[in-house]
Amino acid sequence: MSSEPHYTLYHPRWYRRRVSVWWWLRKWSYARFVLRELTSVFVAFFALVYLWQLWAVAQGPAAYAQFIARLKTPLFLALNTLAFLFVLFHTITWLNLTPKAMVVRLRGTRVPDAVIIGLNYAAWLVVSGAVAFVLLRA
């Protein structure tokens, strides 16, 4: 079998449509997908802020106080809120997609998607609760 399409007299010119750079605006589900891909930028933003915080802690109390003061500026409050919303969006869509990748079979039958999603949310709540407990204890 030849690997390339065979052009004959009867198929002289096949029309190939180009994909527009705005393809993701055609449908809400495509736009939502692109937004979800964009969340990676905000995850990276949080990671950078965290590194900055570690650096400030290493520099001593004065640097750390300055770091805290910076975070309280309207710019950082706005950026953090935006980043938080995007990361939340990422987490929720991610958890909702888990049953697609995880197929669990118990005694021959497939565990329903809702159970897998529910267990993932439960685990998320437990971990978030543990982190909140550690942070708010003091």
Next chain:
Amino acid sequence: MMASTSTLDLTVARYRPERESEPSFQTYEIPFRKDWVVLDALNYIKDRLDGSLSYRWSCRMGVCGSCGMKVNGTPKLTCATFLADYMPGPVRVEPLDYFPVVRDLVVDLTDFVRKLKRVKPWILREEEKPPGEGEYLQTPEQLDIYKQFSMCINCMLCYSACPIYGLEPGFIGPAAVALAQRYNMDSRDQGAAERLKILSEHDGLWQCTFVGECTKVCPKHVDPAGAIQQYKLTAATHWVKSLLLPWGAR
């Protein structure tokens, strides 16, 4: 039965390579019947209004996978898409996205057929047992594990819904992965490692960024997006094993 007197505008993409360099649209006024699907309307046009309209169809009952087209922008099997759901119209019928258009609503599927062959969608055995020893038996539970993926009718709606396939034409695509998975999960098959090698290549499953539209448009509920994500999990586990244990990955 009395035919309804209302009509509907059906706008159809036309491409006649011998006289135009790109597709145009033509609108036909057709009678609206409650029990008509889009394919019935196309057949009406071909029989009564314009015999030059070209499109593919065969079984008209959602089994053959020939009549996939875009209806109002969404990939659909036209034999299972009722006009009543689009009333009062207009309805716009276009060829599937991302495949070269041969003529009007007919697209060329050579690319898919080539990709499908690459994933070896048949039962692979390390060694065939002689026919005298009988069939490879399977329990209903073993059948149930892959049955969903075996429902694929190669209608190409999933490729047409996949923007990744549009942007990266080399991508092996949703149906090919789902069909590879269909054989991987078959208890009689021993070719999973061989297919994994093919699917882990650059144009394989890692091109998929999980848009998820393939699953939404699938008329047979195959869930190709699920198949790809499960395969990614298998591939990643395999990779970790081969990294940690030299003997871990077969």
